[in-house]
Amino acid sequence: MTDKMNSAAMAKPKKWRDVPMAGVAFGATAEAVETGQWRSIRPLWDSEKCISCLICWNQCPDRAVTTDESGKVTGIDEFYCKGCGICAHLCPKDAIEMKPETDFAAARGDR
Amino acid sequence: MSRREIISGNWAFAEAMRQINPDVVAAYPITPSTDIPMKFSEFVADGKVDTNFVTVESEHSAITACVTAAAAGARVMTASSANGVGLMHEIFPIAGFFRSPIVFGLVNRSLGAPINIHCDHSDSMGERDAGWIHLYCEDAQEAYDTAVMAVRLAEHDNILTPVFVCQDGFITSHGFEPVEMLDDETVKRFVGERNARYPLLDVKNPVTYGSFASTEYYFEIKRQQVEAMENALKLYDGVAREYEAVSGRYYPMLDAYRTEDAEFVVVVMSSAAGVVKDVVDELRDKGVKAGCLRIRMFRPFPFDGVAKALSHAKAIAVLDRSLSLGGTAPVVSEVRSALYRASALIPVQSYVFGLGGRDFFPQNARDIFTDLEKGQIVGEERYIGLLE
Ligand code: SF4
Ligand code: SF4
Numbered sequence: 001m002t003d004k005m006n007s008a009a010m011a012k013p014k015k016w017r018d019v020p021m022a023g024v025a026f027g028a029t030a031e032a033v034e035t036g037q038w039r040s041i042r043p044l045w046d047s048e049k050c051i052s053c054l055i056c057w058n059q060c061p062d063r064a065v066t067t068d069e070s071g072k073v074t075g076i077d078e079f080y081c082k083g084c085g086i087c088a089h090l091c092p093k094d095a096i097e098m099k100p101e102t103d104f105a106a107a108r109g110d111r
Numbered sequence: 112m113s114r115r116e117i118i119s120g121n122w123a124f125a126e127a128m129r130q131i132n133p134d135v136v137a138a139y140p141i142t143p144s145t146d147i148p149m150k151f152s153e154f155v156a157d158g159k160v161d162t163n164f165v166t167v168e169s170e171h172s173a174i175t176a177c178v179t180a181a182a183a184g185a186r187v188m189t190a191s192s193a194n195g196v197g198l199m200h201e202i203f204p205i206a207g208f209f210r211s212p213i214v215f216g217l218v219n220r221s222l223g224a225p226i227n228i229h230c231d232h233s234d235s236m237g238e239r240d241a242g243w244i245h246l247y248c249e250d251a252q253e254a255y256d257t258a259v260m261a262v263r264l265a266e267h268d269n270i271l272t273p274v275f276v277c278q279d280g281f282i283t284s285h286g287f288e289p290v291e292m293l294d295d296e297t298v299k300r301f302v303g304e305r306n307a308r309y310p311l312l313d314v315k316n317p318v319t320y321g322s323f324a325s326t327e328y329y330f331e332i333k334r335q336q337v338e339a340m341e342n343a344l345k346l347y348d349g350v351a352r353e354y355e356a357v358s359g360r361y362y363p364m365l366d367a368y369r370t371e372d373a374e375f376v377v378v379v380m381s382s383a384a385g386v387v388k389d390v391v392d393e394l395r396d397k398g399v400k401a402g403c404l405r406i407r408m409f410r411p412f413p414f415d416g417v418a419k420a421l422s423h424a425k426a427i428a429v430l431d432r433s434l435s436l437g438g439t440a441p442v443v444s445e446v447r448s449a450l451y452r453a454s455a456l457i458p459v460q461s462y463v464f465g466l467g468g469r470d471f472f473p474q475n476a477r478d479i480f481t482d483l484e485k486g487q488i489v490g491e492e493r494y495i496g497l498l499e
Contacts, residue, residue, distance in 0.1 A: 016331035021271070022210040023332050024309050025319040033322075
């Protein structure tokens, strides 16, 4: 193990000895943590209804709402979105709807 | 130059702390270990150490501060006893898991209730699966020597595991006896500087401690702790020999006293071993092949060494200074397991003694050897010195 490791860049450990000791995460970041795996309901964002007020962007616990350079909402990053539904609950324009993940099982090839 | 003084087990441990000069000590006093942080706070006040001495509001906070300081990269020591140890219970596995090489002066005292303050091993035995190394000392000299050695063991890059240095409450902690101490420079050289693997204070190589481990990796990281224990078993003797080279005193993980050809062996830990050894000498003079096996290292448990030391025995007595209510007392359960692993089906009698500081006399040891000689071995545990 080198000193300058970065968990985000690390390959997934295949053997118990390859897991970093003491469960340390290198780089002091949760970048590589796929919180999207926890999701059981998925937010569907409607670009037509959205006014880019950024309430969801601000309140999302996983910084999963994405924006462009001008600060307009562009969608939701499913790698990080854990499906808490806060965005849908807070949206003043009902631009986000939560749908069960089972609706997408076929498309996902169901793992 | 080494020096010899008449001091207690607690003072001996505190003297070792002064010489080790740890970066951080966070402690909360509890009888009978109170003397350790008390004496050490004098060293702090007198400017004899550079330690950041953190006074906290509870044992839970004490050990938490110790774990965090160790993760930051500091060399850390502390002390506690009994229910103070109990209050730390939640944090001990975290210290083990974070591979925090804390050296802990554990002064054994019965876990209340009833509140009692005197010696037994119910406090440390409750922590036997916490991922700490357990070393049990027979006397004050050994408590001093073990404290110094434990730093090297805990911080060894292939071990990185916290260590309990146990001594018997009051019997050892408050009994005054001659203790030979190394000079400060020798201790300083022996312990060296801590070279932490992933210190939080290394801001150029940032790491996170304590992040969530899902079902994917929890098991794997625990397996690494098993390996650390296996390594401790392999590397212990090297550290003990290095310590012998500077001190002239050698402490094997098992103190086998006249066991080579012994037919009747009493297995015991800590201060009570002194009484048993005296009785062994007495019986040897009468032609009885008696022996004593003192287990110094309880975690990791030296299964092979125990089985080997007991291999000639016709009958074995194991003395536990704690109970496992509704189960098998901890020392006897490991000894039986060691014998079974070695396919040595020697009769073992379990005895519980000394709970809540109940004295253990030479006559008690004689009676135990008599039981062994007469083959009076039963399935149930027996109680020594109980009003019955
Ligand atoms: S809260 Fe609703 S309207 Fe506001 S940015 Fe988010 S999706 Fe768009
Ligand atoms: S569901 Fe929760 S995690 Fe996902 S985008 Fe909305 S607020 Fe963020």
